[in-house]
Amino acid sequence: MKKLYVGNLPFQATDDEVQQLFGQHGEVHSVALINDRETGRPRGFGFVEMDDEGATKAMQALDGYEMSGRALRVNEAQERRGGPRGGGGGGGGRY
DSSP, X not given: OEEEEEESOOTTOOHHHHHHHHHTSSOEEEEEEEEOTTTOOEEEEEEEEEXXXXXXXXXXXXXXXXXXXXXXXXXXXXXXXXXXXXXXXXOOSOO
């Protein structure tokens, strides 16, 4: 199973719409669209878990695919390395 990063999503996109779109290329195990912690508004990206073959097909077919006027960015998700560094506070960078 592979985890895909899906960027540049339309802010009104729903889990069901993303699942249907990716489901055309293989079995979708999960969809997680990310919302801002403070406002609860969509951040325009998410993650889709699919079987390996379907994920490869979806990356090839959907990277650059236009969804509601926005060209999707689809690639294999990269795990974050390590943990948070330093004390609490704002953030903004990758860990």
